[in-house]
Amino acid sequence: MSAGYIDELHEAFHSDLVYRSEEIPLECSPRPKEMEQTLHGVMKLNGLVIRSLEEIAGRGANAVTYRAGKKFGHEVAKYFQKREDVEGALHELSDLLRGQYSFEVWKPEDKETFIIEENGETFIYLVFHDCIVRQTLRRNGLDQGGPLCQTLFGYVVGAIEEITGRKAKLEIVHTGPNACLKKLVLK
């Protein structure tokens, strides 16, 4: 390695900035626009981790990622207001997921209410529009509905359980490039 190259490297990482430990950063640095490469790097890494996990653990990968997501959901929702009504809980959840995921409650036109009772099950359809998991999967050419989707499932279930105190289950009904339909089963 030439001395010139080393000097050049040192130069790139040198500045006259005075950094004090008590200074709390008030904004992202660098600006989000400049973070594109980082975002793509994180998506690529996530995709590789998930692909390797699936190769080694097979279907067990779903259980691992679901568990991880559920724990995360419980953890994050712990600090949110507790609600007994599902509508309120979904509202809280929507706030919780803002920026990463966006969803709406949805119903087919032949149903009168959003809370549907069918075959002894009570459920709500959720349409997920913006989803960082879908972005990651498409970035890596991976199928939707696999272990990475299970992380989001676990996250939603964990958060709903934490907010309402009721057991819940989420099922994939359909996945698409622009939105995914999920069924939140209430117990």
Add this chain to the structure above:
Amino acid sequence: MEIHVDKDACVGCGLCVKDCPMHVYELQDNVSVAVRPNNCMGCLSCHEICPAQALEHRGIYAARRHYIDIKVCEMLRKVV
């Protein structure tokens, strides 16, 4: 939601009929027809699956697309 099927382009393969979980499409005289457009939740998997690119959705929410690489797009723009 407004769904338009280009009847001249549609090859009547029925993939959109099979794929849609909400039974939005039906095959009529070998052409796909959006019979229940209000049941569409905008997943756009029918767009992805249609070999003839015969579908058009109006009034849809387009999800964010973070996976598009700006540098690749810039290169493509130079070529296309």
